[in-house]
Amino acid sequence: MSLSFPVRLRLRLRLPLLPLFLLLLLFLLLADRPAWGGPSAADLLWLDRVTYGINAATLTELQRLGRRRFLDAQLVTTEVAVPAAIATQISQLEIERTDGARLLIEVSAEQKRINALSVPGEKEQARKALNERANQLGYEAARRHLLRAIYGRDQLREQLVWFWLNHFSVFSQKSNVRWTVGDYEERAIRPHVLGHFRDLVLATLTHPAMLQYLDNAQNAKGHLNENYARELLELHTLGVDAGYTQTDVQELARILTGAGIDQDGMSPRLEPSLQALYLRRDGFEFNPNRHDPGVKTLLGHQIAGRGFDEIEAAVDVITHHPACARFIARKLAAYFVGDDPPLSLVSSLAKVFTRTNGDLTQVLRTLLASRELAASLGRQFKDPMHFVVSAFRLAYDQRPIANAHPVLNALGALGEPLYGRPTPDGYPLGTTDWASAGQLSRRFEIARNIASGNGGLFEPEDGTPSTVTGFPQLSSRVYYDLIESSLASTTRQALERAASQQEWNTFLLASPEFNHR
Amino acid sequence: MTRLPNRRQLLLGVSGPFLARSKGALASSAARSPGLLLVFLRGGYDCANAIIPYASDFYYEARPSIAIPRPAARDEQGALSLDASWALAPALRPTIGARFGRGEVAFVPFAGTDDLSRSHFETQDHIERGQPILPSGVPSGVQDFRSGFLARLSSLVVGSPPIAFTDALPRCFQGANVPNISLRGLGKPVFDERQSAILASMYQGGPLEAAVNDGLELRQAVARELEQELREANRGSMNAKSFELDARRMGHLMRDTYRIGFVDVGGWDTHVGEGGAQGALANNLDSLGNGLIALADELGPRWRDTVVVVISEFGRTFRENGNKGTDHGHGSTYWILGGGIRGGAVVGPQVKVERATLSQDREYPVLTDVRDLLGGLFARMWDLSAADLDKIFPGATPRDLGIL
Numbered sequence: 008m009s010l011s012f013p014v015r016l017r018l019r020l021r022l023p024l025l026p027l028f029l030l031l032l033l034f035l036l037l038a039d040r041p042a043w044g045g046p047s048a049a050d051l052l053w054l055d056r057v058t059y060g061i062n063a064a065t066l067t068e069l070q071r072l073g074r075r076r077f078l079d080a081q082l083v084t085t086e087v088a089v090p091a092a093i094a095t096q097i098s099q100l101e102i103e104r105t106d107g108a109r110l111l112i113e114v115s116a117e118q119k120r121i122n123a124l125s126v127p128g129e130k131e132q133a134r135k136a137l138n139e140r141a142n143q144l145g146y147e148a149a150r151r152h153l154l155r156a157i158y159g160r161d162q163l164r165e166q167l168v169w170f171w172l173n174h175f176s177v178f179s180q181k182s183n184v185r186w187t188v189g190d191y192e193e194r195a196i197r198p199h200v201l202g203h204f205r206d207l208v209l210a211t212l213t214h215p216a217m218l219q220y221l222d223n224a225q226n227a228k229g230h231l232n233e234n235y236a237r238e239l240l241e242l243h244t245l246g247v248d249a250g251y252t253q254t255d256v257q258e259l260a261r262i263l264t265g266a267g268i269d270q271d272g273m274s275p276r277l278e279p280s281l282q283a284l285y286l287r288r289d290g291f292e293f294n295p296n297r298h299d300p301g302v303k304t305l306l307g308h309q310i311a312g313r314g315f316d317e318i319e320a321a322v323d324v325i326t327h328h329p330a331c332a333r334f335i336a337r338k339l340a341a342y343f344v345g346d347d348p349p350l351s352l353v354s355s356l357a358k359v360f361t362r363t364n365g366d367l368t369q370v371l372r373t374l375l376a377s378r379e380l381a382a383s384l385g386r387q388f389k390d391p392m393h394f395v396v397s398a399f400r401l402a403y404d405q406r407p408i409a410n411a412h413p414v415l416n417a418l419g420a421l422g423e424p425l426y427g428r429p430t431p432d433g434y435p436l437g438t439t440d441w442a443s444a445g446q447l448s449r450r451f452e453i454a455r456n457i458a459s460g461n462g463g464l465f466e467p468e469d470g471t472p473s474t475v476t477g478f479p480q481l482s483s484r485v486y487y488d489l490i491e492s493s494l495a496s497t498t499r500q501a502l503e504r505a506a507s508q509q510e511w512n513t514f515l516l517a518s519p520e521f522n523h524r
Numbered sequence: 525m526t527r528l529p530n531r532r533q534l535l536l537g538v539s540g541p542f543l544a545r546s547k548g549a550l551a552s553s554a555a556r557s558p559g560l561l562l563v564f565l566r567g568g569y570d571c572a573n574a575i576i577p578y579a580s581d582f583y584y585e586a587r588p589s590i591a592i593p594r595p596a597a598r599d600e601q602g603a604l605s606l607d608a609s610w611a612l613a614p615a616l617r618p619t620i621g622a623r624f625g626r627g628e629v630a631f632v633p634f635a636g637t638d639d640l641s642r643s644h645f646e647t648q649d650h651i652e653r654g655q656p657i658l659p660s661g662v663p664s665g666v667q668d669f670r671s672g673f674l675a676r677l678s679s680l681v682v683g684s685p686p687i688a689f690t691d692a693l694p695r696c697f698q699g700a701n702v703p704n705i706s707l708r709g710l711g712k713p714v715f716d717e718r719q720s721a722i723l724a725s726m727y728q729g730g731p732l733e734a735a736v737n738d739g740l741e742l743r744q745a746v747a748r749e750l751e752q753e754l755r756e757a758n759r760g761s762m763n764a765k766s767f768e769l770d771a772r773r774m775g776h777l778m779r780d781t782y783r784i785g786f787v788d789v790g791g792w793d794t795h796v797g798e799g800g801a802q803g804a805l806a807n808n809l810d811s812l813g814n815g816l817i818a819l820a821d822e823l824g825p826r827w828r829d830t831v832v833v834v835i836s837e838f839g840r841t842f843r844e845n846g847n848k849g850t851d852h853g854h855g856s857t858y859w860i861l862g863g864g865i866r867g868g869a870v871v872g873p874q875v876k877v878e879r880a881t882l883s884q885d886r887e888y889p890v891l892t893d894v895r896d897l898l899g900g901l902f903a904r905m906w907d908l909s910a911a912d913l914d915k916i917f918p919g920a921t922p923r924d925l926g927i928l
Contacts, residue, residue, distance in 0.1 A: 222795050222847065230846020234795045237642070237852065247646045253884070256642075422691045422706075429790055430566070432645050439670070442732055443693035445704040448739030451723055452714045501726045510719070518726050 046070060051489055052384040055524045056343065057081075057375065058162035060397025062404040063485050065162060078375060081163040082201060082368055088160035092407040097154060100147045107190025108269065108290035110144070111215055114186050115270040141185040148179075148189030149425045150411040156396045157414070158407065167200040167371075168192065169392060170342050172426075175211040175243060176433035177220040179426035184216050187290070188426050191216035194289065204335060204365035205326045208243060209319065213291040215268045221431060224267040226260060227297035236260035238431045240325065249330035251306060258303045262310060262321045265298030266291075284314035293318075332360040339370060344380050345387035346437045352379040387524050388438040391421035394450065397524070398457050398516050402479035408464040409473075417453050422446070451517045458512030481512045494520050557683040558905040559783040559830035561774065561819070562674065562696070564652075565812075567792030568644060570840045570850050571857035572888070573805055575631050575870070576603055577877035578611040586843040590800045590850075602801070606631070609877075610870050615806035619813030623820070623861065630867035630927050633874055634891035635858040636838055642852040644793070647837040651894055652695035656919045671699030673898070674786060676916045678702065681906045684783035689774050694786055703738040705746055707770045713744045720744070750776065771815035775822025778830065789815075792836065796847040816861060827863035831901060831928070834859035839888045842877075855888030858897065860927055871925045872897075895920035904928040 046054070046066060054061050054069055057078070069077050089097065097103060117137055124130040152168070159165045172192055179185045195210040195217070211217045218224040221235035236259040241247045269292040277285055277296060286293035293315040300312035308324045310317050325331060336356035340348035355377070356370050363369040374380060389397065395417045399408070408414070418424045422441075423434050434440075456462060458478065465475035494502075498518045505511035515521060577583050578594045592613055595605040603611040604621040610631070612621050623629045638657055639650040650657070654673025674696040678686035688697050688704035697704070715723065720740045727736040750773060767789060778785050791808055798805045816834075820827045835858050840850035860867065873891040875881040883889040899913050899922030913922050 225796055225847045227846065232795055232845055232847050232849075233851050241643050241646075247641055247643045253640075253642065430644065430793075439698055440692055442735055443688075443704045444735045444739035444742060445688075445690075445706055446692060446739070447732065447736050448743040449706070451740070455714060495726075497728060498726050501722045504722050513719075514722060514726070517723055519730055519732070 046489065048493060049384070050074070051493065052524075053381075055397075056380070056384055056387070058400075059156055059166060059393060060400045060524070061485065061489070062400045063483075064160075064404055065400075066485065066489070068160065078163070078372075081161045082371065084161055084164070087155060089155060089158050090407060093154050093158045096407070096409070097151050100151060102144060102147045102151065102189035102193075107187055107194065107215070110186050110190070111183065111268065111290045112270065112272050114141070114183055141183070145179045145185035145188060145426065146412075146415070148192060149415050151189065152192065152425055153396070153411045153414050154408075156392075157399050157403070163371075164200060166342075168197050170339075171196050171200050171207060173428070173433040174338065175207070175217065176428050176431055177216045177426060178429050178431075180429070182219050184220055184426070187214070187216040187219070190214075190290075199367075201368045201371070202366075204331075204360070204367060205322060207367075208239075208322050208326060211243070212239070212318065212322065213266065213289075215290040218266065218268050218291070223263055226264050226266070228261075228264050228299040231257070231260050231264070233257060233260040236263055239263075242432055244325045244334065245328055245330040246334040249328065249334070254304075255306055258305050259321060261299045261301070261303050262305065262317045265294045265296070266315075266318060267294060267297065268292060286315050326365055329357075329361070332357040332365075335365075336360055336370065339374060340379075342436060343374055344377075344383045346439075349379045352377055385520075385523055388442050389522050389524055390434065390436050390441050391418055391423035391450075393524060394522060395421065395453070395457075397521070398454070401481060401483075401485070402457060402512075403464070404485075410463055410466045410468055413456075413462045413464050417457065420453055421449060450522070451513075454516035455509075455513045458516050459509040478509050478512065480508070481515050482508070486515075490520075494518065557681075557783050557829075559684070559778055559785075559823075559826060560902075560905065561778060561785040561787065561830065561832045563812075563816075563832060563834045564648070564694070564696075564786070564788040565792050565834065565836035566644070566648060566788050566790045567794075567836070568647075568838045568840055568852055569792035569808075569836045569856070570794055570798060570805055571633070571836070571855075572839065572842060572850075573798065573800065574613045574616065574809055575606070575633065575857045576611045576613060577609060578603065578605070579609045580877040582878045583842075587800075588844070589848050590798055590803075590844050592801045606870055609874070613806065613809055614801050615809040616813045619810075619817045620859070620861075623817070624868055627868040628820075628861055628863055628865060630860045630865060630925075631857055631870045632860065632872040632892055632897060632925065633857040633870060634855045634888055635835075635872065635894060635897060636854060636856045636888075636890040636892075637894055638890065640854065642838065642854070644837055644852070649695055651835070651837060654696070654895055654898075654917050654920075656895075668699065672696035673895075673916050674784060675700035675702060677902060678784050680908070680912050680915065681784075684906070685781065686784040687777065687782040687786075689770065689777075689785060689787040694788065697786060701734045701738070703742045705742050707773045708766075710747055710750060713747045715740065745781075746777065749781070767811050767815035768818045771819040772822050775819040778819075779823050779826045794840070795845065795849045795851060798844075798849045820861070820863065823863075829864055830862055831865065831905060832859075832861040833898065833901065834861070835894060842882055842887055853887030854883050855890045858892075858894070860901070865927050867927060871927060872923075892923065892925075893920065896923040897925065900924045901928060 046069060050069060051061060053074065054065060058065050072080060121130060121133045121137065124133060156165045156169065175196065177184055177188060177191060179188045191214050195214040199207040199210055221238055222232045223235035226232040226235065233256050237256045240251050240256065240259065245251060269287050269290050274285060274287065275294055275296055281295040284295040295314055298314060302312055303310045305321055306324055306328060310320050333353065337348060337353045340352050340356055344352065356374055359370050359373045395414060399414060415424065419427065428434055458481070460478050461475060463473065466473040498520055501514050502511055505514055572583065573590065573592055576592050584591050592603055595603040595611045602614055604617045605611050606624065612624065620629055637647060637651055639647045641647060652672050653669065672695045674686065675698060678684065679700050686697065686702045688694055688702060689707055690704055691706045693702065693704045724737055724740060727733045770787065774785060774787060789812060794805050797803070816832060819832070823830055836856050838852060838854055839856040840853040842853065845851050875889065875891070879885065881889065895917040899917045899920050902908055902916065903913055903922050904924065905928065
C-alpha cells in the first residue's frame, strides 16, 4: 500500500453537492468576491477558465490581487514573467539568441550549397545534419511555448498566444517553417495579442513562416497562386459566409503578388522607377518586379496599383468589413465560453471590435466580464492543450521540469501538437472535436502516463540520464483545500477505490471535473 | 457444400439489392451484411492527373509542365487507357489499374457537390453533413448541422456496425453514437477491467457516458483482435507505408466486426510542385493504391460484398497555376471499388473535356452529385426505401449508375 494514499477521502460525508454548489456559485458571482478569506468555488472556476488551470502559484496571485487586478496585471504587462529557473532554461535556447531572418538566410544558403554537392554520400549527410538542426529549432520553439504555458504568470496572455497561433496557423513540417516558427510566434503573434487585430494580420502576412506555409512567397505577377489570398479571407478575417467571391480571392491574390521572403539579404536588380517600391525587413521582402501593378477591385473597393501600400489598404478594407468583427468575436467567444457562444455575446463583442478599431484588449475585457462567460464556467470540455498543460501545472507547479519532450509527446498523442496542424484552419475546439470514444480512451492513457511517473521530465536536454524518479503528488494541499469539495460523488467514489497513489492520480486527471473548465 | 452463386447472380439476386438478400443459412446477418468504406481524400485531390482526360488536346495545352503523357500501346510503365477518353495515372497502374481490368473498379468523373465556395473546410463539412444547401432566406435552423450522413445511414441499417478509423470523430459520423479508433500507435491495452470500470463509473449518467464506455471497450477489443493479425503481417516483408498499414488493419476489422467504415487521407492540396507521371501527387496516389489493394486482400472473402468509395471535397483548376501546381476547383472524379461490383468502366454522365465545357472557365463541372451517387449505392446495398433514403440525404435524387 502506498504510504501517501489519501485516506482523508474516506472520511468525508457524501452530500448532494451539485445543487448546493450551483447556489453558492450564483451567490458568489453576484457578490464578486468571497465573503471570507480563501478563494470561493466561483473564484476557482473563474481562475480555471482565465488560466490554463489552477495551481498553488496562481491561487496565491489571485488571493493577493483579487479578480480585477489579477486581470489587469495580465492585460497590461509586456514582459514575460516566469520563475527564475524557467527563465534560465529559456535564455539558453538558440532561438532566443539568433535573429529569425538570419536563420532563414543561413538555411537558404546551406540548401544551395547542398544542392551543388556531388560527392556521393556527402549530400545525404549534409541534408541530414540540416534536418536535425531544423528539428532542434522547431523543438526549441515548442519548448519555450510550453514552459511559458505551464509556468508563466500571465496565463491569460499565454493562452492568447496559443489561440492566435492557432488562428493564424502554420505547419512546422512544411518546407522551412521549422526554422522560422519560433520567430513567428515571438514577433508576429505575441506582441499583438492584446493590440489591434489589423496589426496582427499584417504581422502574420509579412512573416516568412506564413509566406512559406501558404505559398504566397511564390505568388507573382503572371504566376498567380491564390492559396494564401483565399485563406486570409476565409480563415483569418471574414469567414467563408461573408459574401466575397472567387473574383475577390483572385483580386486579393493579385494585390499580394510580390510579397515574399528575403532569401539572401540582397536586393534584386530593379528599374529605377521601381526602386522606391522595394521593401525588405526581418526576412520579409516586397519585390516590385514580381508585383502586378494593375488596378484591383476588392470587396467593392478599388485599389490602385502602388506596391506594398496596396496590401496595407487591402488589410484595412478586410479588417473593417462587418463580417470580420463578427468572425473574430465569435471565435474568441467560442474559445473562452465554449461551443456555440450565445449570439448576444458575439454581437456585443463585435460591436466593441468595430467601435475600437479592432482593439483586442477591449474585446477581451468585455468578454471576460460578460455574464455569458460566468454562466459557462465549468462546462467547457478541455481540448488537449488545456488538458495537458493543466495536468502539468497541477503536478509540477513547485518543480520546474527540465525536459519538454514528454509534454510535447502527450500533445502529439492526443492529436494537438504545437505547430502540427497540417491544414490552415487550425485545431477545432468544440467538445465534439475532442470527446469521441477513441479520443477519451487515449486521454485516459495519457492521464495515466502523467500520473504514474515523471517519464523523462527531469532528464537534462543534453541527454545525460536523469536520477529523478517517482510520480507527482496530486493529493496535495490545493487538492484538499480547493478541488475536493467540487467533485461529484461518483468521482469521489472512484478515487476511494484507487489501489495506489498513481492510480488515484490517474483517476483524478481522468475525472469529468478535471476534463472540464 | 452448396454451390456458390456466380458473380452476376450474387450481385443482382432476383432483382434484389446488393447482397442484402443473399444471406447464407448459417451466416449471421452481421457476417453477411454489405460493407461500406468511405475514403475521404482531404485537400481536394487533382483528379485530372489521376484519371487523365487524354483524348483532350486542351488538357495538354492547359498543363504544359504537369500533364501526364498519353497512354502508348507498348509502354507498360505509362498511363493505362481505360476507354477512348480516359487513362489512369502510371502511379495507379499496378494497383488500381490491375483491379480495373478485373471489373473491380469504376470511376465517376464530374462528381462533387453544388457547394461552390472552393473552401476545403466548408465543402468537406457540406459533403459530410449530406444536407442540401438552403436557398437564401431559409433559416439555417431547419437543418441539424451536427448530423452527418453516415450517422444517419448507420442508424437505419441493422447488422452493419459503424466505425471511424480516425483520431477524431468525423462530421459525417456525428449525431449518432459511433465509435472511432486511431489505428496509429496501438499497443497493449493500458487499463485492466477493474480500472476500466472505475474510469467508466465517473462518467455514468453524464453526456460522455457512451463515448467513454465505447472508447474503453473498443481499445481493448481492437488490441486483442489485431494482436494475431499483426504477428501474421510481420511474417512477410510488408511495406510499412502508413496508409497501407492502416488499410490492412481496417480490412481486418471490417472483415468480421464492423461494416460501415470511414477513413480520411490528407496531403492532396497541391498548390505547388504537384508533379506529373512522377512527383508529389504520384507518390500519394501510389500509397493510396497500395493501401486499397492491401485492404481488399485483408478483407478476403468479404471483399466481394464490400464497396469502397473514394471521394474528395473538390477537383482542382484544370489549368496548372504559376507554381507547377493547381488551385481549388470544382468537379472531381470519384472511385468505386469492390470485389463484387460491375466495374471496369468510367460511368455516369460526361461531357467532352475542352475549354467550353469547363465550369467558370476554370474547372470541371459537377454532373453527378455526391448525395445522389451515394444514395443510389446505399439503396442497392441495403435495399432502402425512398423514405429512408430521404432521411439520409434529404431532397436528393438517388441515382443508380448500374455498378451494383
